[in-house]
Amino acid sequence: xxxxxxxxxxxxxxxxxxxxxxxxxxxxxxxxxxxxxxxxxxxxxxxxxxxxxxxxxxxxxxxxxxxxxxxxxxxxxxxxxxxxxxxxxxxxxxxxxxxxxxxxxxxxxxxxxxxxxxxxxxxxxxxxxxxxxxxxxxxxxxxxxxxxxxxxxxxxxxxxxxxxxxxxxxxxxxxxxxxxxxxxxxxxxxxxxxxxxxxxxxxxxxxxxxxxxxxxxxxxxxxxxxxxxxxxxxxxxxxxxxxxxxxxxxxxxxxxxxxxxxxxxxxxxxxxxxxxxxxxxxxxxxxxxxxxxxxxxxxxxxxxxxxxxxxxxxxxxxxxxxxxxxxxxxxxxxxxxxxxxxxxxxxxxxxxxxxxxxxxxxxxxxxxxxxxxxxxxxxxxxxxxxxxxxxxxxxxxxxxxxxxxxxxxxxxxxxxxxxxxxxxxxxxxxxxxxxxxxxxxxxxxxxxxxxxxxxxxxxxxxxxxxxxxxxxxxxxxxxxxxxxxxxxxxxxxxxxxxxxxxxxxxxxxxxxxxxxxxxxxxxxxxxxxxxxxxxxxxxxxxxxxxxxxxxxxxxxxxxxxxxxxxxxxxxxxxxxxxxxxxxxxxxxxxxxxxxxxxxxxxxxxxxxxxxxxxxxxxxxxxxxxxxxxxxxxxxxxxx
Amino acid sequence: xxxxxxxxxxxxxxxxxxxxxxxxxxxxxxxxxxxxxxxxxxxxxxxxxxxxxxxxxxxxxxxxxxxxxxxxxxxxxxxxxxxxxxxxxxxxxxxxxxxxxxxxxxxxxxxxxxxxxxxxxxxxxxxxxxxxxxxxxxx
Numbered sequence: 061x062x063x064x065x066x067x068x069x070x071x072x073x074x075x076x077x078x079x080x081x082x083x084x085x086x087x088x089x090x091x092x093x094x095x096x097x098x099x100x101x102x103x104x105x106x107x108x109x110x111x112x113x114x115x116x117x118x119x120x121x122x123x124x125x126x127x128x129x130x131x132x133x134x135x136x137x138x139x140x141x142x143x144x145x146x147x148x149x150x151x152x153x154x155x156x157x158x159x160x161x162x163x164x165x166x167x168x169x170x171x172x173x174x175x176x177x178x179x180x181x182x183x184x185x186x187x188x189x190x191x192x193x194x195x196x197x198x199x200x201x202x203x204x205x206x207x208x209x210x211x212x213x214x215x216x217x218x219x220x221x222x223x224x225x226x227x228x229x230x231x232x233x234x235x236x237x238x239x240x241x242x243x244x245x246x247x248x249x250x251x252x253x254x255x256x257x258x259x260x261x262x263x264x265x266x267x268x269x270x271x272x273x274x275x276x277x278x279x280x281x282x283x284x285x286x287x288x289x290x291x292x293x294x295x296x297x298x299x300x301x302x303x304x305x306x307x308x309x310x311x312x313x314x315x316x317x318x319x320x321x322x323x324x325x326x327x328x329x330x331x332x333x334x335x336x337x338x339x340x341x342x343x344x345x346x347x348x349x350x351x352x353x354x355x356x357x358x359x360x361x362x363x364x365x366x367x368x369x370x371x372x373x374x375x376x377x378x379x380x381x382x383x384x385x386x387x388x389x390x391x392x393x394x395x396x397x398x399x400x401x402x403x404x405x406x407x408x409x410x411x412x413x414x415x416x417x418x419x420x421x422x423x424x425x426x427x428x429x430x431x432x433x434x435x436x437x438x439x440x441x442x443x444x445x446x447x448x449x450x451x452x453x454x455x456x457x458x459x460x461x462x463x464x465x466x467x468x469x470x471x472x473x474x475x476x477x478x479x480x481x482x483x484x485x486x487x488x489x490x491x492x493x494x495x496x497x498x499x500x501x502x503x504x505x506x507x508x509x510x511x512x513x514x515x516x517x518x519x520x521x522x523x524x525x526x527x528x529x530x531x532x533x534x535x536x537x538x539x540x541x542x543x544x545x546x547x548x549x550x551x552x553x554x555x556x557x558x559x560x561x562x563x564x565x566x567x568x569x570x571x572x573x574x575x576x577x578x579x580x581x582x583x584x585x586x587x588x589x590x591x592x593x594x595x596x597x598x599x600x601x602x603x604x605x606x607x608x609x610x611x612x613x614x615x616x617x618x619x620x621x622x623x624x625x626x627x628x629x630x631x632x633x634x635x636x637x638x639x640x641x642x643x644x645x646x647x648x649x650x651x652x653x654x655x656x657x658x659x660x661x662x663x664x665x666x667x668x669x670x671x672x673x674x675x676x677x678x679x680x681x682x683x684x685x686x687x688x689x690x691x692x693x694x695x696x697x698x699x
Numbered sequence: 700x701x702x703x704x705x706x707x708x709x710x711x712x713x714x715x716x717x718x719x720x721x722x723x724x725x726x727x728x729x730x731x732x733x734x735x736x737x738x739x740x741x742x743x744x745x746x747x748x749x750x751x752x753x754x755x756x757x758x759x760x761x762x763x764x765x766x767x768x769x770x771x772x773x774x775x776x777x778x779x780x781x782x783x784x785x786x787x788x789x790x791x792x793x794x795x796x797x798x799x800x801x802x803x804x805x806x807x808x809x810x811x812x813x814x815x816x817x818x819x820x821x822x823x824x825x826x827x828x829x830x831x832x833x834x835x836x837x838x
Contacts, residue, residue, distance in 0.1 A: 300786065302786075
């Protein structure tokens with residue numbers, strides 16, 4: 061199953077025969093948010109996700125070091141750890157890989173220890189257990205540029221002498237000082253292992269390790285840089301008792317306004333371009349069923365989803381700014397009070413917020429939650445958060461059925477309000493479900509909330525641009541694979557069985573008599589109370605693959621129906637759908653779990669089919685019930 | 700209950716507790732209605748006012764949590780400052796080792812600190828010296 065959101069290419073380790081005693085596998089280790097993944101991307105030329113909060117990387121990732129011309133070497137990026145005695149699931153991954161106990165991952169022969177030089181004293185605590193592993197180690201002091209500009213100081217040579225291992229000062233963001241890695245690898249590959257005479261503190265004892273680290277940093281003339289004043293000043297506003305939450309609300313409303321006000325014209329324009337392309341290509345195709353399947357089936361269906369690319373990218377731009385600036389951790393801080401009433405930890409808010417992009421990486425990000433029961437509860441409620449795959453469905457239905465009214469002198473539109481309402485409904489469902497889970501089957505004693513707040517950083521255009529490019533690629537890939545296949549299959553099913561009209565000529569059946577029509581009418585009784593017609597039913601069935609497939613299915617089905625063929629999809633929907641049905645459909649999408657990738661990842665993370673199965677049944681029941689209520693209430697209000 | 704006027708400087712009572720009576724920066728409300736401050740030799744991290752610092756004494760939490768906190772900088776003799784409270788008033792952000800870490804008050808209640816004021820009044824850099832002396836002694 062192709063994942064709806066994160067596609068990781070399968071990793072192939074280099075096949076060259078290993079020279080005895082040489083380095084082939086290198087692990088990147090370091091405390092959380094010290095810039096390991098940024099360095100990984102530099103060294104491998106890959107695009108691992110990076111952001112400015114602790115716990116972005118939650119599992120090991122491998123790549124060859126093509127970025128520095130050493131394609132024969134494998135680099136492993138690991139989740140950040142504070143010590144080698146793991147506290148949470150993601151840290152356990154790092155320790156297991158380092159010890160060579162992780163199946164499928166080779167044991168590293170060398171270690172690159174990445175330390176954030178802004179907080180070196182504390183970060184040096186990790187050096188003790190890592191050096192005690194006895195592997196060749198290069199210590200990389202990252203963010204040197206920031207440290208120096210803020211008046212910090214360190215004698216790297218002295219540090220190397222103290223620790224008996226090479227030390228280099230780098231800046232992974234700017235790509236400075238990376239030649240040290242090349243030098244280290246060349247040297248270590250060729251030179252014999254030297255003996256280190258190094259006195260390390262008693263391992264496992266945090267207090268003695270800290271004392272050791274403090275001594276080392278003192279002897280090496282480390283002067284911590286001044287703490288960033290900007291962060292303090294920004295937090296004075298962003299974490300202000302009144303302004304903080306208010307600003308958050310204003311920003312959220314503004315984002316949705318932008319998605320509508322700016323995204324809608326963009327996507328309309330994009331839609332026109334796409335249909336022009338279809339009209340342009342059509343004459344070149346042989347008339348008959350080939351043209352019909354390609355244009356009426358595939359192109360109509362695929363382009364009805366593709367038009368939403370601008371809006372999705374706008375949303376991702378916003379999420380990217382949130383994550384890269386360092387605000388995400390603050391949001392978790394603000395939300396802790398709300399989360400506590402549900403029994404969850406404020407830390408769970410970070411995966412939940414990133415689920416606004418996609419539930420799949422969000423569910424993996426729950427590995428940073430230390431308590432197993434908290435983690436399971438978070439996994440189970442994450443699909444309620446409105447992921448970007450729901451956006452096309454919402455946009456289509458809202459644009460088609462909600463009038464474009466404006467309130468407060470045009471500040472807030474009714475369409476935006478409905479959209480925010482849907483996001484809010486998902487969030488409320490998540491919180492309520494979490495509360496029910498935490499007060500029944502997943503009850504546990506409260507775990508301490510310990511959250512590191514990173515310093516604010518200006519998101520770079522390059523990083524944001526790369527996020528958008530990656531996202532667009534995933535979206536286009538999905539449109540070209542799953543959605544294309546589904547629409548073609550639907551077209552075929554809508555045109556069989558062919559009817560014999562005599563003398564060897566055949567014609568397609570009425571849509572209602574085709575296989576897909578029969579299937580739709582078969583399931584119609586189950587969804588009729590919700591105000592859905594059979595076409596919606598087929599859409600719901602196909603959307604189990606991925607939610608945005610719904611829109612493509614609608615495009616294909618209404619495109620295959622002669623009555624609505626020439627109409628724009630928004631107008632075509634009015635043909636056989638009521639306002640009640642449309643609202644019910646939106647609520648259904650807000651609550652139902654229609655995503656095989658999410659189910660697969662829940663199965664993987666909980667190690668059992670029971671959880672995703674229960675989750676699917678629960679969410680489906682809730683969605684059906686809510687849609688039923690919405691449909692009937694709307695009908696009562698209208699009549 | 701101590702008489703507050705007499706003790707304008709810090710001094711020890713008979714059983715060696717340090718009596719603290721520095722009211723600078725405290726509101727009228729605190730002086731009259733809060734718990735008496737006279738016998739505050741040891742206090743809890745959760746009791747630090749915003750902007751106030753303390754020297755960490757001990758963490759009374761399960762070993763795993765304690766270890767984790769220590770690796771984040773909450774080690775004995777570390778200087779911890781309460782920086783700000785979250786808008787809802789609860790998790791409080793503490794500055795330790797140049798890093799901002801948020802803790803809920805029930806976690807902070809399990810962390811004991813000693814007041815910074817005594818050492819500050821006598822010798823500004825005594826805490827730094829004290830900790831490095833400890834380090835020297837440990838070697």
